[in-house]
Amino acid sequence: MKAFGQLWQQVSGMLIPPSCVVCDALLPPQEPVGICGNCYPTLPQWDWAQTSPPPLPKHVDSFWAPFVYEPPINDLIVRLKFADHSQLATVLAKFLCAAPVPTSALLMPVPLHQQRLRKRLYNQAAELARQWVKLQPRQLELTALKRIRPTRPQTGQSAAARKRNLAGAFSADEALVSGKDIILLDDVWTTGSTAGTCARMLKQAGANRVDVVTVAYVAP
Secondary structure, eight states: OHHHHHHHHHHHHHHSOOBOTTTOOBOOTTOSSSSOTTTGGGSOBOOTTTSOOOOOOTTOOEEEOSEESOTTHHHHHHHHHHSSOTTHHHHHHHHHTTOOSOTTSEEEEOOOOHHHHHHHSSOHHHHHHHHHHHHSOOOBOSSSEEEOSOOOOOTTOOHHHHHHHHTTOEEEOHHHHTTOEEEEEEEEESSSHHHHHHHHHHHHTTOSEEEEEEEEEOOO
16 A cells, blocks of 8 residues: 555656645745745754754764754654655755765665564655755665664653664674765654664774764754
8 A cells, every 4th residue: 555655646746736745835836845935934944053962972973954853844754754755755855965974975874674664665764865865966875784673663762762772773784884984864863872873883894984964853
């Protein structure tokens, strides 16, 4: 059913005029972002002067996100992640192009375990990465970092519980990451547990540095 839903989204996109992903208002031809002029000013852009960045886990060299996790961005991410709206990756990836990271670095999405991937049919972080490289060419690596153990959903867990949940969950291929600068991409930064765990495995496999980029940051 999900595969059929994705096919219908692609076909209907050819037949129905594009609409704003926030309010469904029809968009003018060749609208570059996918968000109407009324909704665009409501996007919760991260004002670094007002909302401080989080403390970075030991192996993360930097972190950047264009938004804080507030309406309507949080709704778009939930729809991308859980409601089979993979086309939203095209819209959200446009905002990632402003990330202060070198185009020479290796782009790597946080992986899903195969059990969850079979249920969801796609990895939202990988979809964001694919759309990002279409807009801003860079090297994309989808196999060097693997989730080798299924984990419980992180939502609602404390920072300590998140770390325990992720212990032993990831592995990195030394042959593919050694000596490389890595951009680790995910949809949301909450406590940094996932990013920190992935970065530790990448550094242990010889990565030179790991810069983390997400669509949104859950401010404390």
